[in-house]
Amino acid sequence: MITPQAITPQQMQQILQQQVLSPQQLQLLLQQQQALMLQQQQLQEFYKKQQEDLHLQLLQQRHAGKPSKEVTQIMAQQMAIQQQLLSIQQQHLLNLQRQGLLSVPSALTSTLAQGLIPAELQQLWKETADARQEEKRRGDKSPSPPKTQILNHHSSTNGHHVHRPSRRDSHKNKVHGAHPLYSHGVCKWPGCDAVFGDFQSFLKHLNSEHALDDKSTAQCRVQMQVVQQLELQLAKDKERLQAMMAHLHVKSTEPKPAPQPVNLVSNLTLAKATIPKTSPSMSLSQSATAPSTPLTSLPQMPSVIIPTSLHSMGPIRKRYSDKYNIAMDQDIVQNKEFYLSAEVRPPFTYAALIRQAILESPEKQLTLNEIYNWFTRTFVYFRRNAATWKNAVRHNLSLHKCFVRVENVKGAVWTVDELEFQKRRPQKITGSPLVKNIQSSLGQNPTLSSLQAAMVDSSLPLYGSASMGASSLKALASALHEDMSSHDHDEGSHSDSSLELSPVPTL
DNA sequence: ACTTGGATAAACAAGT
């Protein structure tokens, strides 16, 4: 991230050398700039932190189904910060314009607003300086038409040229009676705020007190540097925000999206929140409709959040796998890529995972260490906090009767007593109108069997909210189909080599 | 309000 301190000492020295200001004036100027820069820096620090939070949540909740209020809240806050940054930048631009220096800065600032690259800016800067020197030689009486034309032409290409109230333009503004430096009877020149009864007296004041001089020039130069930095930062932050929004919204429509969970229920049924309990901000209520509201402002984004992309932070521990183990098997296999690339807790109970690990092995038996390996191999999530989940694995192995310890020559292995396992999992598959609606929206795609089977889950009413419509369901279905067709289904037959470690998550 | 199931933490013992 570029900081306002990116103005090099050399640049600053150059700026200062080109003006004839008193040290007090210079100090005041710099203080003003520093205050603004500090303000923006703080904002951006906060913005950055929030982005990290958001990223963390996205990673950890990829499998949660409900759109997370926390996530969208942070998104909304980030957008608000963007607005603030923009506002600060506009303030800078306005300050620049208020200098009333030349028509050149007008072109420059409006060009800056379009995201000028440093090289261009340097060129403009040079031209500005040249123009100014030329003007000085001419006794500061006539502008430099060629330069002005060039630069104005440049600015006119962007279609966003804001009419800037340069000193020379102010006479035109007189006709209209509207002057950006004159508002509500007050002179809006920075630090002035003089009150005038009529526009004429304001103009006199403007021409006498805020004439083109070295002070204004110096202010403009400092401001231009600041604006440059702000523009760059804003562009970067905007880009980041766009990427975030795109990540949250349009994944299912992208030609080759990052790995996404295939099974809808993986997203509907939430794994327990992985955010530490010490995070009080995560205790927000879960709303399926609220998150979409701050996000619909971007026209290129769908107005509906597709639940494959948003994840709730709610501490809901319900895992569908214990009821629908077949769906779980398919989920793990089909989402192998996803689990390997996203540090997301799988929405399965430890017992279900252990069983899956054991059943995937050729001998249907694994040592504890092999179970550990399966966890870390299959889920990126379990490559962290080993002490916690390993303890849980051992705890589950001991606790549940469905796991039978068998003494072996090499040691002890664990097997699954499927009968016992089925005992503790009452199969209660009941259809609901909502499920049928969703299924009809998805069409009778045979590849969605996992989805359909797993759909029959109590958490489905989430989709009854306004956050998901038929169009997004269709998009989801196509995304699911695409994803599923890219997977081979014959893996997982070996306990130790079915899956390979993914070095770096793609997220 | 109560029960149940799951996650988590931790104490403890036995074995390596």
Added chain:
DNA sequence: TACTTGTTTATCCAAG
């Protein structure tokens, strides 16, 4: 001694 494996107990939380 340090670590692993396995058992057990307790607590918290969400869901039914």
